[in-house]
Each structure stands twice: as structure tokens, then as C-alpha cells.
Amino acid sequence: MSIQRNGAILLGRNFVADGHYDRPFRVITHFHTDHIGEIGKSVRECLSVIGTRSTLRLLNVLGYNVPEDKSMPLPYGQKIEVEEERLFLERADHVIGSSQVVLETKGGTRIVYTGDFKSPGNRTPILPSDILVMEATYGHPNMRRPFKEQVISTFLDRVNNALAAGPIRVFGYHGKIQEAMAIMRKGGVDAPFVVGGKVAKFTEVAMQEGLNIDQILVDDSPEATEVLRSGWYVRFSHFNEFRSRRTNQVNFLLSGWEFDSPLKKVDEKSYVVAFSDHADFDELVEYVSASKPALLVTDGSRSKYARDLANYIRRTLGIRAVPMPI
Numbered sequence: 001m002s003i004q005r006n007g008a009i010l011l012g013r014n015f016v017a018d019g020h021y022d023r024p025f026r027v028i029t030h031f032h033t034d035h036i037g038e039i040g041k042s043v044r045e046c047l048s049v050i051g052t053r054s055t056l057r058l059l060n061v062l063g064y065n066v067p068e069d070k071s072m073p074l075p076y077g078q079k080i081e082v083e084e085e086r087l088f089l090e091r092a093d094h095v096i097g098s099s100q101v102v103l104e105t106k107g108g109t110r111i112v113y114t115g116d117f118k119s120p121g122n123r124t125p126i127l128p129s130d131i132l133v134m135e136a137t138y139g140h141p142n143m144r145r146p147f148k149e150q151v152i153s154t155f156l157d158r159v160n161n162a163l164a165a166g167p168i169r170v171f172g173y174h175g176k177i178q179e180a181m182a183i184m185r186k187g188g189v190d191a192p193f194v195v196g197g198k199v200a201k202f203t204e205v206a207m208q209e210g211l212n213i214d215q216i217l218v219d220d221s222p223e224a225t226e227v228l229r230s231g232w233y234v235r236f237s238h239f240n241e242f243r244s245r246r247t248n249q250v251n252f253l254l255s256g257w258e259f260d261s262p263l264k265k266v267d268e269k270s271y272v273v274a275f276s277d278h279a280d281f282d283e284l285v286e287y288v289s290a291s292k293p294a295l296l297v298t299d300g301s302r303s304k305y306a307r308d309l310a311n312y313i314r315r316t317l318g319i320r321a322v323p324m325p326i
């Protein structure tokens with residue numbers, strides 16, 4: 001295997017993941033921009049684009065066209081075999097539809113590519129590997145969130161307090177918004193959720209794909225108009241709209257890059273929530289330690305901390321580890 005400069009992860013002889021390369025099969029682990037580079041080229045030049053059904057559907061919602069005759073939805077655990085190489089997808093807890101990729105080579109080597117993930121050993125199964133290719137987003141030893149167990153309860157407390165006084169608005173990226181919705185419903189937040197535009201479309205498909213949330217109102221419906229007048233609701237907007245937030249409501253920004261506290265006040269009415277969808281440094285090390293690869297390759301095409309992580313693993317676990325591309 002190798003990682004190319006454009007982020008393409010070559011697996012065996014027939015597959016490439018998360019970037020374009022001249023191979024028969026392009027695998028997409030999830031819909032984030034840094035994993036779908038040159039998708040148009042792959043659609044034209046590869047035989048098929050492989051991903052979970054959710055990922056392939058959500059790509060289309062986001063405006064990337066993967067025609068039906070080119071897409072190969074692959075349920076978790078289902079193997080495909082090409083020239084004696086076997087590939088399958090495994091669950092990854094990151095965004096809806098995310099997967100890890102396992103490739104068993106002709107010679108019997110098992111290559112695991114984690115894609116992006118969090119919660120290893122819990123909602124992201126740790127897969128045994130000969131060669132492990134791993135994301136390194138929070139690959140620096142400073143990037144630990146010792147408070148990660150408290151993020152959800154702190155967020156829910158603050159949401160419930162704020163809702164008692166008026167409407168609130170939650171800002172985040174596609175996927176993270178829907179995850180927050182599910183967490184809020186599970187945590188007993190029962191105010192109506194109001195969505196619009198692409199967030200609405202994305203939420204609709206996420207619900208069809210198994211996201212378990214109810215009471216979603218689209219902002220131009222009569223029900224939404226009524227709810228907006230009532231003043232008791234949660235509105236969800238894209239991350240980029242946080243810049244133009246208003247102060248007649250309490251605002252929450254869901255952001256990964258926070259290592260100091262679960263919740264940080266940024267102005268009188270606004271909070272940044274340390275709501276990450278990536279493993280922190282300790283969890284990355286935990287994955288490697290339990291997966292027990294003979295070789296770890298850290299993904300330096302998407303993170304500047306791939307070398308730090310590889311060095312740490314080599315020193316502390318005694319496992320051969322290199323960042324790629326070099």
C-alpha cells in the first residue's frame with residue numbers, strides 16, 4: 001500500500017481509497033471534502049465507486065454526481081473479491097455512513113485503513129491488522145481531551161437551561177448536526193427542531209438511512225412558522241453561518257478543535273462546544289495498541305501530525321511506524 005500526495009490511499013492492486021488513482025475501484029470512506037477529492041475523475045475513469053449506501057446517497061445531496069451505473073453500495077461486512085484480493089467495509093463512528101476499509105491481499109496480508117473515526121473499541125470496532133493505515137488528525141501528544149466524557153452532559157445541561165429562556169441555535173457541519181440532533185433527543189431535549197436548505201435535505205436522507213430523530217420541521221412549512229412564533233425551538237444551521245449569528249438567542253458552535261474544556265463561552269450569548277468526530281491522541285494510540293500491526297502508516301496527506309504520531313508509536317509501543325506520503 002502507499003499514500004499518494006493527493007491523498008489517494010492505494011490498497012492492494014485493484015483499489016484506491018479517498019483520492020483518485022488509476023485503479024479499477026475507488027472506495028470512499030465518508031462524504032467529507034478531504035476524502036472525496038477528484039471524485040468526478042474516478043467516476044469517469046474507474047469501473048466503480050464503492051461506499052456505504054448512506055455515503056453514496058449523501059454525496060448526491062451534497063451535489064456530487066455518482067451515477068447509478070458507477071456506484072457500488074457495499075453493506076458493512078460484505079466482501080467483494082477482485083483477482084484474489086478481498087475487500088470489505090467495517091463500521092466507523094465519525095459521520096453517518098462512515099466506514100473503515102479492510103483489504104486482504106492475494107498473499108494473505110491484511111491491510112486496514114481506518115478512515116476517520118472516534119470512540120475506538122466502542123462504536124468503532126478495532127480491527128486486527130498486518131498493516132494499519134490510520135488517520136492522524138489529532139496526532140500530536142498535546143491533542144488530548146481528558147474531559148471528553150463530560151462534553152455531552154455539559155452541552156445538554158446548557159441547552160436545557162437556555163431553552164427555558166428562549167430559542168437556541170446550533171451550528172455545525174453536515175453530519176455533525178444530525179449527530180447532535182440524535183444526542184439531544186436521546187438526552188431528553190424535546191423542543192421542535194427547525195431546519196432549512198441543504199441542512200433540511202441532508203437531515204431527511206440521514207433519517208431515511210436510519211438516524212433516529214423526530215419532530216423535524218422545515219422552515220417554510222406552516223408548522224415551522226407557528227413554532228418560530230412560539231419561541232421554543234432549536235434551529236440548526238451550517239457551521240459557516242456562525243459568523244453572522246444573532247444575539248437574540250443562545251448560540252452553540254459544534255467544533256472539534258478544542259482541548260481546554262467541554263464548553264467555552266465566546267460572547268454573551270455564544271458557546272463553542274468541543275464536539276469532535278475524531279479520536280483524540282490517546283484514542284489513536286489505543287487503536288494501534290489493540291490492532292497490533294506489524295507496520296503502522298499514518299496519513300500525512302490530511303494531517304500535519306502524522307510524523308509526531310508515528311514517532312510516538314515507534315518509541316512507546318515498539319511498532320514500526322512511518323508517515324506517508326514522505
Ligand SMILES: [Zn+2]
Binds near residue numbers: 030094116
Ligand atoms: Zn472526516
